[in-house]
Each structure stands twice: as C-alpha cells, then as structure tokens.
Amino acid sequence: MEKQYRVVIIGFSHMHINDVAAHFYENPRTDLVAGADTIPLVPELKEGTFTRKWNLEFCRTNFKIPKIYEDYREMLDQEKPDLAVITCENAQHLEVMYECAVRGVNVSIEKPMAADLSMAMEMIRISNTYGVKMFVNWPVTWRPELHLMKDLLDEGKIGRILEFKIRVSHTGPLGDGAKHPGVKITAEPMTNEEKARTWWYQSKCGGGAMLDFCCYGAMMSRWLIGKPAVAALGMRANLNTQWGNAEDNASMLVRYDDAMASIETSWTTYHDLVPVNCPMVYGTKGAMTAAQIDGKDCVKVILPDGEEEYYYPPELEYQYRDIACAFVHNMDTNEPVHATLTPEINIDGMAILDAGVRSCNSGRLELVNNWAWQIG
Incomplete structure (x- = not known):
C-alpha cells in the first residue's frame, strides 16, 4: 500500500501559498493536515486580498485544512508531518526551517531560499546535521x-x-x-x-x-x-x-x-x-x-x-509537474529532484x-x- 504523506503549512504571508497548497490538496498521495501562521515582524493593518490573513482563510476554506494552530511549533509536535511547506517572510526562513529540522520534518521553502547567503548556508548545515530533505520551490521549475x-x-x-x-x-x-x-x-x-x-x-x-x-x-x-x-x-x-x-x-x-x-x-x-x-x-x-x-x-x-x-x-x-509531485516521487524513490529545487543550485x-x-x-x-x- 502506498504511503500517504502528511503535509503542514507554516506561514501565509507569501501569496504563492494559494497555488502551492492547491497542488498538495489535489495530489492523492498528500494530505494537508494543518496550518499555522508565523508572528509577523510588522503587524498588518488590513485583511485585503493576498494579505497573510486573507491567504490563510483562502487556503483553509478552499483546501479544507482541518486545523489551524496559533503556534507552528505546537503544530509540528502534534501533527508530526512528513513535510512542512514554508511560505513565511524571507527573514524567518532560517528560524522556521530549524524548528522543523530538529523535529525531523522535511521542508519545502518558497523562493528565494533565504534573506541572505549566511542564512542560506546555515540552513544547509542544519539540513545536513538533522538529516532532513530541503527543497526550494520555484514557480518556473514547472x-x-x-x-x-x-x-x-x-x-x-x-x-x-x-x-x-x-x-x-x-x-x-x-x-x-x-x-x-x-x-x-x-x-x-x-x-x-x-x-x-x-x-x-x-x-x-x-x-x-x-x-x-x-x-x-x-x-x-x-x-x-x-x-x-x-x-x-x-x-x-x-x-x-x-x-x-x-x-x-x-x-x-x-x-x-x-x-x-x-x-x-x-x-x-x-x-x-x-x-x-x-x-x-x-x-x-x-x-x-x-x-x-x-x-x-x-x-x-x-x-x-x-x-x-x-x-x-x-x-x-510526473515528478516535474509541481512541488507536490516532486516531493512524493522523491520520498517514494529517493531519486534526485529537479536541479532548481536543490540546495546546491540555490546556494549559488x-x-x-x-x-x-x-x-x-x-x-x-x-x-x-x-x-x-x-x-x-
């Protein structure tokens, strides 16, 4: 029997999540089990189209996310996902990625990989230390x-x-x-x-x-x-x-x-x-x-x-159609993902x-x- 992969979303500040979440929702091998936003460094004034709260509600409603947590760390502890989709502010990528890695959770990070080179290098060190897979999702890859x-x-x-x-x-x-x-x-x-x-x-x-x-x-x-x-x-x-x-x-x-x-x-x-x-x-x-x-x-x-x-x-x-297909294929076969998703290309x-x-x-x-x- 094929394994079902549990997927959570961390961060709704990047409007790409509205497209990325759809792929995981539509893929029969992945279950969107929960989501949580990060705490914004700058609180927003309006819940307009493509703002973080709007994105969260859009995903929750359209992709039937069963549970929204206030704290993404609690979500990781409770849900024990196979993958965390990280679509928070660029400056928070390292912090969120670390919290996933120490719990053994693989990550898909929305482009760009990080806010600067030092942050990106530290993310690779963390990925290697804790043995988790790290993908960087690009709309152009597909x-x-x-x-x-x-x-x-x-x-x-x-x-x-x-x-x-x-x-x-x-x-x-x-x-x-x-x-x-x-x-x-x-x-x-x-x-x-x-x-x-x-x-x-x-x-x-x-x-x-x-x-x-x-x-x-x-x-x-x-x-x-x-x-x-x-x-x-x-x-x-x-x-x-x-x-x-x-x-x-x-x-x-x-x-x-x-x-x-x-x-x-x-x-x-x-x-x-x-x-x-x-x-x-x-x-x-x-x-x-x-x-x-x-x-x-x-x-x-x-x-x-x-x-x-x-x-x-x-x-x-199949593995080049979207990030959900790429993740499933990689987990099933351990075959390499497309070059543009890899830490090696992204660090350069x-x-x-x-x-x-x-x-x-x-x-x-x-x-x-x-x-x-x-x-x-």
Missing part, C-alpha cells in the same frame, strides 16, 4: 519550455553561452491589479499606509524587489549557464513606494568566467515592453528564448543566418544575490562568495 530550453542549451544548439538576460516585473505584490497564481481575482485597492505595513515593503523582513525578483535571474542564469558566478554589480532604488523602506526596482549585472547575465526587476511596471520572466540566452551560434506561439509555450531559436526554429516541449514527467543563486546586495551598498563590483570565503 514550466516545460524551460526544461526543453536547458536541454537545447546543453546540446550546444546555440553554441557556447555568452549572455543571459531576463526582466521580471509587475505593479508590486499588492499593487494595482496584481494577480497571482491560484487565485482568479486581483488585488483589491490598499492605501499606501496599509501596503507599507505588509512585510513585502519592509527591508528587515526580507522584502523588496531585489530578493523577490532578482532571485529568479540569479537562479536561472546559474542553472542555464551551468556554473557558479564570479562577481556581481547591483543597483536598487525605492523610486515610487517611499512609504515603505524596501526597494521597488533593482538590477544586477553578473559576471561568469566566460559569460555574463543581465537581470532587471521592477514593482512599478504596469505594461511591459519586452517579454517578462522569459530568459533570453545569446550564444556563439545563435540566440534562444522562451516564447508562446498561438497560445502554446515553446522555445524560439534564431540561427546566425536569421532562420527561426521553434521547439515545443513534451508533457513533463543566493551567493549571486548576496554579491548584488553588497554591490548596491558599496557602489562597486563585488565578488560572489562561496563556502570558503563566506565567514559568519
């Missing part, structure tokens, strides 16, 4: 065209990679007309003061566009280029949301040993002039990007002579982000640290 893109790049379809580019932008997590996976409605209007009291716009909580959006480019450039980065140059600013103290726009230039990456992010964009969240890769023998033709996701390749080729991805195998992504943040503060190009050079 896009078939990106799997195909990686395969084509590794086959040398456009030669050696020279440059990676990406732009990730919208009006902000709670901005005008904000829409997020798993929920059909858009964000309801909130005053500046109400938005300012959410963790998204508080630097000490791990908020801001740089951690939220530059993390995509950091991780994907590392994954697609296939090696750790060397250095990064960053710039961030609070251009239009000064009622909060986190940046709403950020960019990074990342240096690899024989390639470079350009990452643009914004929380102040109503309409984009270029494809959003679609990596563009330039090589010695052409260019490649994720695209959509007649409503179908695909990979577009432009060869040196200008000829265009389109490749359509096959349906993904965090190292890029860390260098970018340090560069924002210093105004200089900063080296990307690793286990040997990151102290503390």
Whole structure:
C-alpha cells in the first residue's frame, strides 16, 4: 500500500501559498493536515486580498485544512508531518526551517531560499546535521519550455553561452491589479499606509524587489549557464513606494568566467515592453528564448543566418509537474529532484544575490562568495 504523506503549512504571508497548497490538496498521495501562521515582524493593518490573513482563510476554506494552530511549533509536535511547506517572510526562513529540522520534518521553502547567503548556508548545515530533505520551490521549475530550453542549451544548439538576460516585473505584490497564481481575482485597492505595513515593503523582513525578483535571474542564469558566478554589480532604488523602506526596482549585472547575465526587476511596471520572466540566452551560434506561439509555450531559436526554429516541449514527467509531485516521487524513490529545487543550485543563486546586495551598498563590483570565503 502506498504511503500517504502528511503535509503542514507554516506561514501565509507569501501569496504563492494559494497555488502551492492547491497542488498538495489535489495530489492523492498528500494530505494537508494543518496550518499555522508565523508572528509577523510588522503587524498588518488590513485583511485585503493576498494579505497573510486573507491567504490563510483562502487556503483553509478552499483546501479544507482541518486545523489551524496559533503556534507552528505546537503544530509540528502534534501533527508530526512528513513535510512542512514554508511560505513565511524571507527573514524567518532560517528560524522556521530549524524548528522543523530538529523535529525531523522535511521542508519545502518558497523562493528565494533565504534573506541572505549566511542564512542560506546555515540552513544547509542544519539540513545536513538533522538529516532532513530541503527543497526550494520555484514557480518556473514547472514550466516545460524551460526544461526543453536547458536541454537545447546543453546540446550546444546555440553554441557556447555568452549572455543571459531576463526582466521580471509587475505593479508590486499588492499593487494595482496584481494577480497571482491560484487565485482568479486581483488585488483589491490598499492605501499606501496599509501596503507599507505588509512585510513585502519592509527591508528587515526580507522584502523588496531585489530578493523577490532578482532571485529568479540569479537562479536561472546559474542553472542555464551551468556554473557558479564570479562577481556581481547591483543597483536598487525605492523610486515610487517611499512609504515603505524596501526597494521597488533593482538590477544586477553578473559576471561568469566566460559569460555574463543581465537581470532587471521592477514593482512599478504596469505594461511591459519586452517579454517578462522569459530568459533570453545569446550564444556563439545563435540566440534562444522562451516564447508562446498561438497560445502554446515553446522555445524560439534564431540561427546566425536569421532562420527561426521553434521547439515545443513534451508533457513533463510526473515528478516535474509541481512541488507536490516532486516531493512524493522523491520520498517514494529517493531519486534526485529537479536541479532548481536543490540546495546546491540555490546556494549559488543566493551567493549571486548576496554579491548584488553588497554591490548596491558599496557602489562597486563585488565578488560572489562561496563556502570558503563566506565567514559568519
């Protein structure tokens, strides 16, 4: 008889939980047995769409979570889950992950892995010490065209990679007309003061566009280029949301040993002039990007002579469909999960982000640290 896996949710501040929880609810091998929010560093003023209390109620109602605890530690002790889905503020990832690990509970952490590199490294140490599995969930992991893109790049379809580019932008997590996976409605209007009291716009909580959006480019450039980065140059600013103290726009230039990456992010964009969240890769023998033709996701390749080729991805195998399937398959077989979920890729992504943040503060190009050079 196949085992049923018990899953709990810790933290409802990240609206991605509304999509993530749906996958565990719909998977016949996982049972959502309980949930608990963390204590916010900054109390919210409104229970509007995509705020923490709204997310909790949405998940409780739509995914029939039988019990909500006031204290997530008590929940872990009482429910003894196989997995904790962690979707709290970035700054709380280490604390929550530790409480899970000491109880032998595996964790799935919503991207980014942590608020900084030191925190991410400590999480890996804890995972190894207590022998628990740690996954980092990315919405982009489940896009078939990106799997195909990686395969084509590794086959040398456009030669050696020279440059990676990406732009990730919208009006902000709670901005005008904000829409997020798993929920059909858009964000309801909130005053500046109400938005300012959410963790998204508080630097000490791990908020801001740089951690939220530059993390995509950091991780994907590392994954697609296939090696750790060397250095990064960053710039961030609070251009239009000064009622909060986190940046709403950020960019990074990342240096690899024989390639470079350009990452643009914004929380102040109503309409984009270029494809959003679609990596563009330039090589010695052409260019490649994720695209959509007649409503179908695909990979577009432009060869040196200008000829265009389109490749359509096959349906993904079970373990690559969503985080719930990945968890079940890994627990059943102990086969490796997708590279983008692993601590190995994510620590390199965090190292890029860390260098970018340090560069924002210093105004200089900063080296990307690793286990040997990151102290503390």
